[in-house]
Amino acid sequence: MQDAAPIDAWLTHWLTAREQGFPxxxxxxxxxxxxxxxxxxxxxxxxxxxxxxxTKQALHDPAHADFVQGAIWYLGEVACRHRYAQWRYHPDLTGRSKNPYVGRPFVQQDGDGNDAIPLLELQAAVLSGESGVLVERFEVFD
Known part of the structure; x- marks a missing residue:
């Protein structure tokens, strides 16, 4: 069931650009x-x-920004399509928020469901060095 939460204009633009750029x-x-x-x-x-x-540094390097944004979108889309999650975004109005959910797209299930910040999930996979981290973390996202 989709909830009626308003969608941020930045998020709408980002989602459209990512979907169109996916191929x-x-x-x-x-x-x-x-x-x-x-x-x-x-x-x-x-x-x-x-x-x-x-490395974590490479993941956050502006030279890789487009690639990383595509990976963020892809990971979140898998959650949306298979775990009934919705994209969310809270703008960082001050530019100084320490909240990890502010200023970056994330996915959230309705009600008391799970949420995840795809960038941080990718970072966990890079830092782990173990194969299957994203699959394992996805399995508990239900």
């Missing part, structure tokens, strides 16, 4: 055929992210 983004990963929005495809996403941004 090019996925082709650039070299794994387009594996990125089918299934939960199992998170292993391919994790491998691509680790290859392209093998």
């Amino acid at each position: 090019e983004w996925s082709a650039a990963t070299g794994r387009a055929a594996d990125l089918d929005f299934s939960p199992e495809s998170l292993l391919a996403l994790e491998q691509v992210v680790r290859h392209r941004t093998p």
Whole structure:
């Protein structure tokens, strides 16, 4: 069930840009055929992210911003499609918020459901060094 929460204009623009850019983004990963929005495809996403941004610093490097934004969107879309989550965004009006949910897109299930910040999930996968982190974390997101 979709809730009626208003959608932020920034988020609407970001989601549209990411969806329209997905074919090019996925082709650039070299794994387009594996990125089918299934939960199992998170292993391919994790491998691509680790290859392209093998450190926390690389993940946050502006030179990789477009790639990382595509990975954030892809991960969140898998949650939206398979765990009934919705995209959310709270703008950082002061530019100084320490709240991790402010100033970055995240996904949240309705009611008392789970939420996740895809950027931080990708960061956990990069820092872990273990294979299957995204799949494992996705499995508990229900």
